[in-house]
Amino acid sequence: MRVHIGTDHAGFELKNLIIGTLRARGYEVVDHGAEIYDSEDDYPSYIIPAAEAVVADPGSLGIVLGGSGNGEVIAANKVRGIRAAVVHSNETAVLARKHNNANVASLGARMHSPQQAVDLVLAFLTTEFSGAERHVRRIEMISAYEESQGSQGA
Secondary structure (H helix, E strand, O other), X not given: OEEEEEEOHHHHHHHHHHXXXXXXXXXXXXXXXXXXXXOOOOOHHHHHHHHHHXXXXXXXXXXXXXXXXXXXXXXXXXXXXXXXXXXXXXXXXXXXXXXXXXXXXXXXXXXXXXXXXXXXXXXXXXXOOOOOHHHHHHHXXXXXXXXXXXXXXX
């Protein structure tokens, strides 16, 4: 599985740990930055390209990191076709995939220990969408609304 990952300075060190862990487990990881630590960088510069790559790469998933994960989830969800969720526990990571078919997980690097964050990423990546009719119906409703917005933006 290919995983697209992006972060600003707040998740820079965690991103590198996650990339190493995922590659060791056989994931193909595409790093959308930041390439260097810069305490003044802006998360949309990295999160939006990572989210766009997930949409352009069917079957892939994304991981976006920031201080809290909140700004990052907002930025990712501006990309048409993204269903990003803040994951802050094993349960929210699993349910984001199982019930919402989320294709991007957003984590707060300042909210978890490095090992907790890795565990949340692995829970997200290893959980499959249930495909239950009620969940499919709800996702289709969201997608229909998104498509109805046309050039107004998501």
